[in-house]
Amino acid sequence: MEGTPHIRMAGYDNARTTRLGPATFCALRGFGEANDCGLRRRERQYVEANVGGLLPEYTGSGERMSSLRRLPRFEYLAPVSINEVCQLLASHTSEAKLFAGGTDLILQMRRRETVPKYIIGLKSVAELTFIREAHDGGLTIGAMTTLQTLLTSPIIRRTYGLLAEVAAGIGGPELRNVATIGGNLAGALPCADFPPALITLGATAKLSSSAGERTVAVEDLFPSFGKTVARADEFFTEIRLPSTPAFSGGAYLKFHDRQSMDMTTVGVSAFVTWDEDSRVFRDVKIALASSAPVPIRVKKAETVLRGRRFAEDALEEAALAVCEEADPRTSWRATREFRLDLLKGLTKRAIGRARENAAGSTRDVS
Amino acid sequence: MKQLIPLALRINGVDHELLAPPWRTLLEVLREHLGLTGAKRSCQEGQCGTCTVLVDGKAINSCLYLAVEAQGKDIQTIEGLAKDGALDQIQKSFVQKGGVQCGFCTPGFVLATKSLLNDNPSPSEDDIREAMVGHLCRCTGYVQIIEAIQDAASQIQREGAG
Numbered sequence: 001m002e003g004t005p006h007i008r009m010a011g012y013d014n015a016r017t018t019r020l021g022p023a024t025f026c027a028l029r030g031f032g033e034a035n036d037c038g039l040r041r042r043e044r045q046y047v048e049a050n051v052g053g054l055l056p057e058y059t060g061s062g063e064r065m066s067s068l069r070r071l072p073r074f075e076y077l078a079p080v081s082i083n084e085v086c087q088l089l090a091s092h093t094s095e096a097k098l099f100a101g102g103t104d105l106i107l108q109m110r111r112r113e114t115v116p117k118y119i120i121g122l123k124s125v126a127e128l129t130f131i132r133e134a135h136d137g138g139l140t141i142g143a144m145t146t147l148q149t150l151l152t153s154p155i156i157r158r159t160y161g162l163l164a165e166v167a168a169g170i171g172g173p174e175l176r177n178v179a180t181i182g183g184n185l186a187g188a189l190p191c192a193d194f195p196p197a198l199i200t201l202g203a204t205a206k207l208s209s210s211a212g213e214r215t216v217a218v219e220d221l222f223p224s225f226g227k228t229v230a231r232a233d234e235f236f237t238e239i240r241l242p243s244t245p246a247f248s249g250g251a252y253l254k255f256h257d258r259q260s261m262d263m264t265t266v267g268v269s270a271f272v273t274w275d276e277d278s279r280v281f282r283d284v285k286i287a288l289a290s291s292a293p294v295p296i297r298v299k300k301a302e303t304v305l306r307g308r309r310f311a312e313d314a315l316e317e318a319a320l321a322v323c324e325e326a327d328p329r330t331s332w333r334a335t336r337e338f339r340l341d342l343l344k345g346l347t348k349r350a351i352g353r354a355r356e357n358a359a360g361s362t363r364d365v366s
Numbered sequence: 367m368k369q370l371i372p373l374a375l376r377i378n379g380v381d382h383e384l385l386a387p388p389w390r391t392l393l394e395v396l397r398e399h400l401g402l403t404g405a406k407r408s409c410q411e412g413q414c415g416t417c418t419v420l421v422d423g424k425a426i427n428s429c430l431y432l433a434v435e436a437q438g439k440d441i442q443t444i445e446g447l448a449k450d451g452a453l454d455q456i457q458k459s460f461v462q463k464g465g466v467q468c469g470f471c472t473p474g475f476v477l478a479t480k481s482l483l484n485d486n487p488s489p490s491e492d493d494i495r496e497a498m499v500g501h502l503c504r505c506t507g508y509v510q511i512i513e514a515i516q517d518a519a520s521q522i523q524r525e526g527a528g
Binding site: 069070071072073074075076078099102103106107110119121123124148171172173174175177178259260261 | 425498
């Protein structure tokens with residue numbers, strides 16, 4: 001370890017140069033005990049000398065800790081069944097936070113945007129991880145199914161290629177191996193990519209609590225920015241996809257600054273059912289990411305296309321309707337005007353791609 | 367609030383028992399409690415990939431993973447790759463093809479390669495680039511890294527065939 005002093009220095013530079021008050025400058029708790037059951041003596045000395053005194057715990061409010069990036073303290077609860085989760089939620093409602101993949105929540109906690117007293121870890125709840133074909137030809141996906149599983153699942157790729165496409169566009173394998181579809185919904189971020197895709201597929205989400213279960217259309221899940229309709233004692237257990245009709249297909253197109261590993265500037269999901277005989281759109285569903293405070297479905301644009309032929313004027317009209325319904329904000333990432341411009345172009349392309357996929361699909365899943 | 371909880375972690379085939387606060391990430395426990403400093407602490411956001419380790423054979427960002435949730439799983443770090451002082455084929459290829467310069471990103475890239483080759487023994491260049499999107503390297507310009515991964519894949523296949 002002594003062989004890499006430069007790297008070590010660089011890694012902890014922030015901590016060294018940050019001005020710490022005496023309250024925050026406390027040693028790592030836990031080393032005393034950890035010493036006896038893990039660390040060798042030399043390692044212990046190294047850690048205490050180089051790390052222990054430098055990286056304090058979070059001690060309270062008002063301290064500027066972001067550069068230190070420790071997680072705030074919490075008690076970890078590890079239920080193993082949906083029932084246990086429901087009970088824990090009922091008894092710890094206001095102070096607990098559910099932890100699915102945690103890839104977003106950990107960042108929010110590091111930034112102290114949320115400081116929950118209890119973390120209810122869902123990774124040990126085996127019954128939340130599954131992909132099942134339903135009797136009516138649809139599909140049910142457990143909330144803890146990871147994005148990588150969605151990306152590689154043969155049944156998803158075959159019948160709901162749109163979801164595999166969305167998963168492929170999020171992060172890299174390291175993130176997708178941990179992040180979950182339930183977490184993507186529950187986070188309720190307007191930039192999340194799954195909600196628009198699920199809305200266009202007509203998906204519903206099942207919410208469970210100790211009082212019972214209820215099913216809500218994904219479209220109706222997001223009442224306002226960063227919120228879902230889930231009560232504090234409820235949580236997402238599964239997502240239901242209806243069967244897809246013959247000659248249907250979807251596409252999700254998003255704009256982001258880099259080709260990967262960044263947030264969606266705007267995203268357009270389109271799902272088209274194509275009338276192969278009369279060669280018109282039988283049905284179209286369009287939903288948007290990062291185009292309003294919540295993920296939204298744009299029904300006017302859908303109406304414009306129904307019964308129309310696949311032609312530039314129809315696409316143009318639909319794209320304009322999308323821009324009317326969308327209400328994107330100006331942020332450091334992009335201005336409102338730029339987002340609207342992007343939406344216009346992406347809408348046309350997404351519909352075009354969805355139509356291609358629809359015309360190419362002959363399989364009636366139901 | 368419990369300051370310390372007992373953790374049982376299986377790392378590179380060895381069982382470790384230790385006490386740590388539940389709010390420790392896997393990266394923190396590996397580096398600070400166990401002295402396994404191969405996984406690096408860098409962006410802490412899942413952008414850079416330097417903290418990559420394998421959990422049940424799958425690459426994950428250990429800075430975004432709670433140590434308490436890694437219990438009962440098979441964790442592999444870069445320290446467990448070489449056997450009896452002999453480098454793993456992926457490590458050899460990285461050395462031979464110039465895929466290592468300052469070395470800070472290397473453990474992450476090597477483990478991501480291992481995870482990739484587990485699933486896809488003969489990846490195309492696109493597959494490789496796609497699998498490495500979550501890793502940053504400020505030295506090599508990536509070309510040598512991609513060559514190293516291609517070399518590792520073909521060497522491993524040759525070994526398997528021979």
